[in-house]
Amino acid sequence: MSSGAILVLGGRSDIGLAIAKVYAREGHAVQLAARNVFDLEAEKADIALRYGVEVGLHEFDALDVESHEAFVTSLPALPETVVCAVGALGVQEESEQDHAEARIIMRSNFEGPVNILAILANAFEERGSGVIIGISSVAGDRGRATNYIYGAGKAGFTAYLAGMRNRLATKGVHVLTVKPGFVATRMTDGMDLPEKLTTDADTLARAVFKAAKRRRNEVYIKSIWWLVMLIIRNIPEFIFKKLKI
Amino acid sequence: MKLAGWGRYPARDCVVTTPRTAEELAATLAKGPAVARGNGRAYGDSALNEENTISTRHLNRMIRFDETSGVLEAEAGVLLGDVIDAYLPRGWFPSVTPGTKFVTLGGMAAADVHGKNHHVDGGFGNFVDWIDVMGPDGVVVRASRDDNADLFDWTIGGMGLTGVILRLGLRLRRVETGWIEQRTIAAPNLDAAMEAFETHHNAPYSVAWIDCLSTGASLGRSLIMLGDHAPLAGLPNKFRQVPFGPPPAQKRKVPFNAPSFALNRFTVKAFNALYYHMGARKTGTDYVPWDTYFYPLDSILGWNKIYGRRGFVQFQCVLPDGHARAGLEALLMRISDAGQGSFLAVLKKLATDTHKFSFPMAGYTLALDFPVSEKVLSLMTELDSITLDHGGRFYLAKDARMTDTTLRASDPRAEAFAAMRVETGAAGAFASLQSARLKL
Incomplete structure (x- = not known):
């Protein structure tokens, strides 16, 4: 089995850490990238102790797009797999009024992720191998009043990943789009999530690993979401606009 | 959130917080009497508190392992199964294990669980070198057989009613095979x-x-x-x-x-x-x-x-x-x-x-x-x-x-435990449905 490294962008997030652990368990070295990465020392020790793999910490700011080239050059080795778990949910009502806040949310979910993945994609293409995993969201499947600013960023990210997959399909580079529904994480702490539709970061991470191994293109986590979103996408707009969902 | 122990009786709506750091834990404790909950494998109501149940499932990092002594330092929310996954391939096994591996280390210490080797080796607590306990005031104290020995002794088997166990040092045993x-x-x-x-x-x-x-x-x-x-x-x-x-x-x-x-x-x-x-x-x-x-x-x-x-x-x-x-x-x-x-x-x-x-x-x-x-x-x-x-x-x-009368008739230590809780301030800070029922 390949034991090339996995680079986790958003290495502080529950989803990013959970995915790092699943790969580490399979013998892959881990590169955790996040802002103020020095305070992930405890996570670094934990992953190294549990799985006996190399773990590196790398300072990374998704919104500081000018720094991304230098960040990639600074990595000890070009990773075999990159997972982008960067994102920000925000509060819809606040971002409707505070446009600066809205910009940050859209940049965190689209501009930052896309910029760093563009650089890595070129490097992977040149090498002729690599796996790019983007954690997008079901919120990107159709704009809804309750979360369309976050959703718009994710919709852009989903479209970008699809295009990149199309471009790199013949170049040995695989792109996987992950569309989680509700995930119980720090981001959703305190929200009342419906149990049947909610998963946790560990389950999600195992599903992502499996999907990447099988070269799946796009996966919903918890298959019920595929059905839910099929219905939501197909409701005619003249009805949809009056719904509260 | 509807919560119950492993026996699914009783089930109650409980406010659950899942802190990721000691600071977040201290802030949760400040809200009122609470009980820590590991992986919910106690059968009854030991880890239920309707107003304030604290899940330790995100305080779950391994900290250090000493290859010569076999002492693993870990946070309380680490699962026993994860310890086996990580260390059995290197020739180490838990010194004491209950009948399920889906328990947290903190929960095992709090219940001082026993295993099939109790008649020879005693309980889980015998293999715990030290614990870090957050007390009623949110201050973390390290307790062992030598330092804060009373706190150590009451907390091992104290059902989470003396404080919240944050970290512990645990001695594993050498095995040649699984x-x-x-x-x-x-x-x-x-x-x-x-x-x-x-x-x-x-x-x-x-x-x-x-x-x-x-x-x-x-x-x-x-x-x-x-x-x-x-x-x-x-x-x-x-x-x-x-x-x-x-x-x-x-x-x-x-x-x-x-x-x-x-x-x-x-x-x-x-x-x-x-x-x-x-x-x-x-x-x-x-x-x-x-x-x-x-x-x-x-x-x-x-x-x-x-x-x-x-x-x-x-x-x-x-x-x-x-x-x-x-x-x-x-x-x-x-x-x-x-x-x-x-x-x-x-x-x-x-x-x-x-x-x-x-x-x-x-x-x-x-x-x-x-x-x-x-x-x-x-x-x-x-x-x-x-x-x-x-x-x-x-x-x-x-x-x-069980009723509190039954508990007191069976175990004269219960009175001393309750008195200790009052004296240390634990009584006002840590409570479960069980501790209320048993007047501990």
């Missing part, structure tokens, strides 16, 4: 079962499955399972290729609550008879993987649903050596009279207690579970009094329904 050399002895009645425990008091692991519906001359018939970690040299060739055992079996899942009529005296009686006779035919020595030996039920996720929607209650007492024989007979007779069978009836010899409020004492422990019903609850009250008559006491990690 295989267990198992020997099964069929005991046709209670006397034979107890005699087998006495004869094999040197066996590192021992436990008995007991048929609690057998009567008359077969009362207490049992299968005693002895075990030891198999050395590499002793392993049959085919197992030597996989010295740490095959990966845990594919997990099956109980998909829904069984209807309440699925378990009754006839099905349980038939099952028990079959199980005993199958076991009696297979007596002798064989090699089994660690997962099968220690955690037979872990391969069926959610087995607690087999008892149906109403849930089940556990009864576990320990009877002191001198009174154990008479007490066990009285308990078993009452149970088989009532016709309330239990699949999971377990008999085990225990060593003396080592911590101020731990459950074990030198004697025999009997554990059974029953689906919840009015009839069962009144049967359990009768079992309580039989236990009291024979000088026994009860395991709080299993309890969901």
Whole structure:
């Protein structure tokens, strides 16, 4: 089995850490990238102790797009797999009024992720191998009043990943789009999530690993979401606009 | 969020917070009396607090491991199964393990759990070098046998009522393989079962499955399972290729609550008879993987649903050596009279207690579970009094329904525990449904 490294962008997030652990368990070295990465020392020790793999910490700011080239050059080795778990949910009502806040949310979910993945994609293409995993969201499947600013960023990210997959399909580079529904994480702490539709970061991470191994293109986590979103996408707009969902 | 213990009785709506740092934990404690909850494997209401339940599942990092002493430093929310996953391939195994690996290290310390080696090694607490405990004021104190020894002693077995265990140092044991050399002895009645425990008091692991519906001359018939970690040299060739055992079996899942009529005296009686006779035919020595030996039920996720929607209650007492024989007979007779069978009836010899409020004492422990019903609850009250008559006491990690009068009659240490809680301020900061019910 390949034991090339996995680079986790958003290495502080529950989803990013959970995915790092699943790969580490399979013998892959881990590169955790996040802002103020020095305070992930405890996570670094934990992953190294549990799985006996190399773990590196790398300072990374998704919104500081000018720094991304230098960040990639600074990595000890070009990773075999990159997972982008960067994102920000925000509060819809606040971002409707505070446009600066809205910009940050859209940049965190689209501009930052896309910029760093563009650089890595070129490097992977040149090498002729690599796996790019983007954690997008079901919120990107159709704009809804309750979360369309976050959703718009994710919709852009989903479209970008699809295009990149199309471009790199013949170049040995695989792109996987992950569309989680509700995930119980720090981001959703305190929200009342419906149990049947909610998963946790560990389950999600195992599903992502499996999907990447099988070269799946796009996966919903918890298959019920595929059905839910099929219905939501197909409701005619003249009805949809009056719904509260 | 609707929460319950492993027995799914009682279930209550609880406010749950899942802190990721000591600061977040301190902020949660400041909101009012709370209890820490690990992976929810205590059977009753030990880890329920309607206003403030603190999940330790995100305080779950391993911190350091010393390859020479085998001491693992870890946060309280680390699962025992994760410790085995990480360290068995390197030749280390938990020094004490309960019957499931889906427990947190903090929960194991709080209940001072015992395993099949209690008669030789004592409880989990014996292998804990130190604990970091957050007290009522949100300050973290390291406690060990030398420093803050009282806090250490009360907290091991203190059911989370002295503070929140944040981190601990835990001694693992060296093993050469993950295989267990198992020997099964069929005991046709209670006397034979107890005699087998006495004869094999040197066996590192021992436990008995007991048929609690057998009567008359077969009362207490049992299968005693002895075990030891198999050395590499002793392993049959085919197992030597996989010295740490095959990966845990594919997990099956109980998909829904069984209807309440699925378990009754006839099905349980038939099952028990079959199980005993199958076991009696297979007596002798064989090699089994660690997962099968220690955690037979872990391969069926959610087995607690087999008892149906109403849930089940556990009864576990320990009877002191001198009174154990008479007490066990009285308990078993009452149970088989009532016709309330239990699949999971377990008999085990225990060593003396080592911590101020731990459950074990030198004697025999009997554990059974029953689906919840009015009839069962009144049967359990009768079992309580039989236990009291024979000088026994009860395991709080299993309890969901005992009265505070019963607890105090069984255990003079309860009063001292409650007084300590008042004196240290723990009484105002840490509380569970169980501590309220038992006036601890």
